[in-house]
Amino acid sequence: MTQKFKDYKTNEESFKWLKEARDQKWAEIKSSAKWVDFIMSKKFDRRFYGIYLLETYHYVKENPRHQAIISLRDTDAPINYLKFCYEHAEEETGHEMMAHHDLESLGLNSDDIDITMPLASTEILIAYLYRISQYGNPLRRLGYSFWAEDSYQYIQDLLGAISENLSLDKKNMTFLVSHSTIDEKHSKEIEEMIIRFCKGPDDFESILEIMNVTLTLQSNMIDEVVVEYQKLVENKSTKYGFLNKLTE
Amino acid sequence: MTQKFKDYKTNEESFKWLKEARDQKWAEIKSSAKWVDFIMSKKFDRRFYGIYLLETYHYVKENPRHQAIISLRDTDAPINYLKFCYEHAEEETGHEMMAHHDLESLGLNSDDIDITMPLASTEILIAYLYRISQYGNPLRRLGYSFWAEDSYQYIQDLLGAISENLSLDKKNMTFLVSHSTIDEKHSKEIEEMIIRFCKGPDDFESILEIMNVTLTLQSNMIDEVVVEYQKLVENKSTKYGFLNKLTE
Amino acid sequence: MTQKFKDYKTNEESFKWLKEARDQKWAEIKSSAKWVDFIMSKKFDRRFYGIYLLETYHYVKENPRHQAIISLRDTDAPINYLKFCYEHAEEETGHEMMAHHDLESLGLNSDDIDITMPLASTEILIAYLYRISQYGNPLRRLGYSFWAEDSYQYIQDLLGAISENLSLDKKNMTFLVSHSTIDEKHSKEIEEMIIRFCKGPDDFESILEIMNVTLTLQSNMIDEVVVEYQKLVENKSTKYGFLNKLTE
Amino acid sequence: MTQKFKDYKTNEESFKWLKEARDQKWAEIKSSAKWVDFIMSKKFDRRFYGIYLLETYHYVKENPRHQAIISLRDTDAPINYLKFCYEHAEEETGHEMMAHHDLESLGLNSDDIDITMPLASTEILIAYLYRISQYGNPLRRLGYSFWAEDSYQYIQDLLGAISENLSLDKKNMTFLVSHSTIDEKHSKEIEEMIIRFCKGPDDFESILEIMNVTLTLQSNMIDEVVVEYQKLVENKSTKYGFLNKLTE
Numbered sequence: 005m006t007q008k009f010k011d012y013k014t015n016e017e018s019f020k021w022l023k024e025a026r027d028q029k030w031a032e033i034k035s036s037a038k039w040v041d042f043i044m045s046k047k048f049d050r051r052f053y054g055i056y057l058l059e060t061y062h063y064v065k066e067n068p069r070h071q072a073i074i075s076l077r078d079t080d081a082p083i084n085y086l087k088f089c090y091e092h093a094e095e096e097t098g099h100e101m102m103a104h105h106d107l108e109s110l111g112l113n114s115d116d117i118d119i120t121m122p123l124a125s126t127e128i129l130i131a132y133l134y135r136i137s138q139y140g141n142p143l144r145r146l147g148y149s150f151w152a153e154d155s156y157q158y159i160q161d162l163l164g165a166i167s168e169n170l171s172l173d174k175k176n177m178t179f180l181v182s183h184s185t186i187d188e189k190h191s192k193e194i195e196e197m198i199i200r201f202c203k204g205p206d207d208f209e210s211i212l213e214i215m216n217v218t219l220t221l222q223s224n225m226i227d228e229v230v231v232e233y234q235k236l237v238e239n240k241s242t243k244y245g246f247l248n249k250l251t252e
Numbered sequence: 253m254t255q256k257f258k259d260y261k262t263n264e265e266s267f268k269w270l271k272e273a274r275d276q277k278w279a280e281i282k283s284s285a286k287w288v289d290f291i292m293s294k295k296f297d298r299r300f301y302g303i304y305l306l307e308t309y310h311y312v313k314e315n316p317r318h319q320a321i322i323s324l325r326d327t328d329a330p331i332n333y334l335k336f337c338y339e340h341a342e343e344e345t346g347h348e349m350m351a352h353h354d355l356e357s358l359g360l361n362s363d364d365i366d367i368t369m370p371l372a373s374t375e376i377l378i379a380y381l382y383r384i385s386q387y388g389n390p391l392r393r394l395g396y397s398f399w400a401e402d403s404y405q406y407i408q409d410l411l412g413a414i415s416e417n418l419s420l421d422k423k424n425m426t427f428l429v430s431h432s433t434i435d436e437k438h439s440k441e442i443e444e445m446i447i448r449f450c451k452g453p454d455d456f457e458s459i460l461e462i463m464n465v466t467l468t469l470q471s472n473m474i475d476e477v478v479v480e481y482q483k484l485v486e487n488k489s490t491k492y493g494f495l496n497k498l499t500e
Numbered sequence: 501m502t503q504k505f506k507d508y509k510t511n512e513e514s515f516k517w518l519k520e521a522r523d524q525k526w527a528e529i530k531s532s533a534k535w536v537d538f539i540m541s542k543k544f545d546r547r548f549y550g551i552y553l554l555e556t557y558h559y560v561k562e563n564p565r566h567q568a569i570i571s572l573r574d575t576d577a578p579i580n581y582l583k584f585c586y587e588h589a590e591e592e593t594g595h596e597m598m599a600h601h602d603l604e605s606l607g608l609n610s611d612d613i614d615i616t617m618p619l620a621s622t623e624i625l626i627a628y629l630y631r632i633s634q635y636g637n638p639l640r641r642l643g644y645s646f647w648a649e650d651s652y653q654y655i656q657d658l659l660g661a662i663s664e665n666l667s668l669d670k671k672n673m674t675f676l677v678s679h680s681t682i683d684e685k686h687s688k689e690i691e692e693m694i695i696r697f698c699k700g701p702d703d704f705e706s707i708l709e710i711m712n713v714t715l716t717l718q719s720n721m722i723d724e725v726v727v728e729y730q731k732l733v734e735n736k737s738t739k740y741g742f743l744n745k746l747t748e
Numbered sequence: 749m750t751q752k753f754k755d756y757k758t759n760e761e762s763f764k765w766l767k768e769a770r771d772q773k774w775a776e777i778k779s780s781a782k783w784v785d786f787i788m789s790k791k792f793d794r795r796f797y798g799i800y801l802l803e804t805y806h807y808v809k810e811n812p813r814h815q816a817i818i819s820l821r822d823t824d825a826p827i828n829y830l831k832f833c834y835e836h837a838e839e840e841t842g843h844e845m846m847a848h849h850d851l852e853s854l855g856l857n858s859d860d861i862d863i864t865m866p867l868a869s870t871e872i873l874i875a876y877l878y879r880i881s882q883y884g885n886p887l888r889r890l891g892y893s894f895w896a897e898d899s900y901q902y903i904q905d906l907l908g909a910i911s912e913n914l915s916l917d918k919k920n921m922t923f924l925v926s927h928s929t930i931d932e933k934h935s936k937e938i939e940e941m942i943i944r945f946c947k948g949p950d951d952f953e954s955i956l957e958i959m960n961v962t963l964t965l966q967s968n969m970i971d972e973v974v975v976e977y978q979k980l981v982e983n984k985s986t987k988y989g990f991l992n993k994l995t996e
Contacts, residue, residue, distance in 0.1 A: 068323065068334075068338065069323070069324045072320045072323065072324065072338060072341070073324065075316065075317070075320065075341070075345065076317045076320065076321065083345060083346040083349070086316075086345050086346070087342050087345045087346070090316065090320060090338050090339070090341045090342035090345060091338070091339075091342045093320070093323070093338045094335050094338035094339045094342065097323065097331060097334050097335045097338060098331040098334070098335070101331070121884055124957060124961045127876065127879055127880070128872060128875075128876050128961070128965075130879060131872075131875040131876045131878065131879030131880075132871065132872050132875045132876075134875065134878070134879065135871055135874060135875035135878065136871070136875075140865055213868060217868045217872070221872075369636055372709060372713045375628065375631055375632070376624060376627075376628050376713070376717075378631060379624075379627040379628045379630065379631035379632075380623065380624050380627045380628075382627065382630070382631065383623055383626060383627035383630065384623070384627075388617055461620060465620045465624075469624075564819065564830075564834065565819070565820045568816045568819065568820065568834060568837070569820065571812065571813070571816065571837070571841065572813045572816065572817065579841060579842035579845070582812075582841050582842070583838050583841045583842070586812065586816060586834050586835070586837045586838035586841060587834070587835075587838045589816070589819070589834045590831050590834035590835045590838065593819065593827060593830050593831045593834060594827035594830070594831070597827070
């Protein structure tokens with residue numbers, strides 16, 4: 005167990021540590037992930053953003069499903085947590101359509117967009133989120149929501165680099181902007197859930213693990229988006245060939 | 253296909269026919285089901301009500317789960333219907349605790365109440381609701397909500413007979429009263445969903461079938477409650493022995 | 501609990517009682533089910549057999565799936581029982597094609613056969629078999645196999661009446677003959693499983709309940725086949741209209 | 749798509765390419781994975797092997813389940829492939845007990861062994877295997893079996909290093925030896941399935957992807973075992989503290 009959580013005193017204090025751990029994890033990613041450097045270098049065209057939006061479409065579509073699945077299990081989770089899971093699932097439903105809309109806004113027809121299978125790293129992210137929602141501590145998925153609902157503060161510079169480099173405006177970035185904006189409501193809600201339902205250091209440790217692992221898996225996904233983009237540039241990819249239209 | 257739906261013109265008209273079919277199905281049950289006569293005869297003690305509450309606890313606990321499961325499937329159901337399913341699941345969560353509360357209000361301690369396995373007919377009802385939520389027309393489960401959310405008009409006399417015969421007051425009947433009261437909001441919502449999302453006679457036919465079948469299965473469940481009660485009276489049942497405390 | 505099982509001494513003796521209970525349940529069905537009289541009256545044409553084969557196709561297709569599902573659960577069932585479930589699933593796979601073959605053997609092309617949705621009573625049977633395989637005592641599904649693998653002795657007269665009335669020969673009845681023939685191997689295997697893995701009267705009681713309930717549900721299914729056949733005769737059914745070809 | 753599969757001519761030839769791709773992937777892992785160097789350095793005690801066995805226990809327990817799950821889906825996979833999945837599930841059932849046995853053989857009592865939760869990388873491997881069994885091309889899981897059933901040729905030197913360094917004999921390595929031995933039967937069977945059921949380059953491409961990804965995920969798992977071992981050496985881990993008994 006992480007040293008901090010071993011010294012557990014209150015949920016409020018542990019939540020503060022969780023926030024510090026999130027800062028630290030993002031700092032790690034920002035300083036070492038290949039995709040971060042790639043974006044800051046500004047040497048890419050709209051096809052990179054297109055692949056990113058496609059993979060986002062895939063994993064976001066599953067978010068409400070593994071959120072709701074927690075309440076389908078036989079656990080001793082409190083009724084208000086079960087209600088939260090359904091409510092949150094409802095709110096997340098259809099958000100993949102924002103990524104789809106952004107793709108169309110770049111000049112693709114709906115028929116152009118080939119939504120076949122996600123990349124392997126996207127499937128890994130989806131798979132892991134299903135698994136942790138179906139097994140183990142029912143609270144642990146909060147570790148995913150904890151960063152996913154509150155990322156703007158960490159990626160503001162990256163969004164700026166993308167938007168500037170590709171000359172995008174707001175209507176091309178509805179998913180990223182709406183999802184990275186500090187969503188006061190959701191972010192507050194996740195905080196409340198964590199403080200209300202955690203019963204000690206084990207719950208915090210589980211949430212911390214999911215936070216760290218899912219941030220890594222999401223980071224791996226964007227790394228693979230870069231790899232696929234480079235294949236496209238080198239005319240090696242057939243799967244994303246339809247995105248070449250974005251550079252015409 | 254039912255003659256009426258063959259002559260399909262509009263959703264509004266078909267909804268009217270659906271309502272008539274519900275009146276007709278309830279009329280059938282009221283005139284022929286054994287449990288209806290049994291209740292109206294007023295020859296039973298609180299143990300009958302106790303068994304009913306236990307079985308209700310079991311099937312009601314599953315309601316939000318098979319409601320939500322519809323949105324976990326890969327169907328072409330519209331996003332607003334998926335959102336409705338999660339929202340409705342959220343609202344139904346924990347309602348089994350009303351049945352539990354009513355049991356306790358009769359004088360049982362929480363520890364007395366043996367929540368083991370439901371009766372076979374209760375398992376059949378639960379099983380069927382899961383199946384129809386997981387397979388076939390994703391709209392068809394609305395046929396269950398259509399009667400379950402709006403039954404007071406049909407069972408008012410039965411509730412009266414139970415309450416009078418057992419000298420129950422409101423605090424002993426939170427589940428039945430809250431669930432059979434014409435819930436304007438829910439009942440209106442189900443109507444809206446049906447009229448908004450049905451695309452023709454096939455959808456109405458599917459909803460009609462689920463309405464009829466689940467009403468029959470619920471009726472069968474109460475018939476089995478009567479059978480179990482009679483075993484208890486004849487000292488044949490061990491499973492519900494703990495309910496004998498209700499007659500002391 | 502059934503009196504006999506209360507007096508539980510050994511698995512061997514309890515198994516004998518289980519067999520007696522099966523004889524008794526079949527005797528009840530033979531003496532009271534509408535479909536039994538219907539068949540013995542010999543007043544039906546091949547469309548009745550056609551509807552029966554279609555419904556059989558539907559429920560038989562699911563048999564291996566709910567058989568295997570037991571081993572996917574986290575239970576404390578012994579490894580050899582888990583292995584039995586997979587092995588039995590393997591053996592049952594594709595048996596629905598026998599029913600399909602029999603339909604074709606009557607003169608239908610594969611394209612004629614409309615395998616859409618099963619009847620409500622067939623869905624109830626399927627639904628219940630899934631439920632009992634996913635919840636409760638993992639041994640209890642043996643109560644279904646116990647009669648399903650060894651029915652010839654009970655329905656020999658019925659098969660005779662069908663075959664005689666419709667002038668069928670063996671190649672039209674591959675499903676019924678192969679499945680009702682006393683399958684020495686399977687029947688012996690089920691017996692072994694029951695005697696090997698049951699740990700006392702509760703296990704036998706669970707198996708007995710599933711035997712009785714699934715026999716009733718199967719009997720209900722054939723009753724509904726009769727009802728559907730009568731609709732077809734009265735030109736009321738559109739769903740099975742393609743079976744009219746069998747009487748040309 | 750991989751160049752080789754684009755030039756697809758026959759299944760036999762594509763299978764040959766798949767084998768070459770497996771050689772290549774293993775060569776990559778052998779030359780670059782941290783855990784390979786770690787093992788060849790022979791600087792570890794039996795606790796490393798203990799952690800490896802625990803994680804192996806966790807993922808191996810799930811193998812038959814996600815194998816069988818393929819046949820529970822509604823796909824157009826041929827019946828003989830469905831039968832293979834059940835049969836293979838049956839054969840894999842209980843193999844986790846070999847890992848458990850090996851742990852006990854080192855001197856742990858069954859009660860000492862704390863089988864709580866697997867490591868994150870083990871959960872990722874399990875999660876991904878479930879996902880690919882439940883979605884996408886039903887043949888693609890063969891890419892996992894393709895390497896998992898035939899690994900001895902690749903890891904013989906590593907097994908030698910472990911066994912020599914820890915003075916293990918055969919009875920301490922039942923899992924590794926039985927599973928890495930070239931299992932003529934299984935390995936032949938997987939080859940047959942691939943050649944029999946693949947219908948063109950897309951199937952081979954799917955199988956190739958799963959082979960590569962699952963080999964990477966398994967390699968990541970052993971990397972995390974090394975990390976956990978190092979924590980144990982530095983007295984930082986509490987989770988695996990019970991393994992310290994192995995060095996007494």
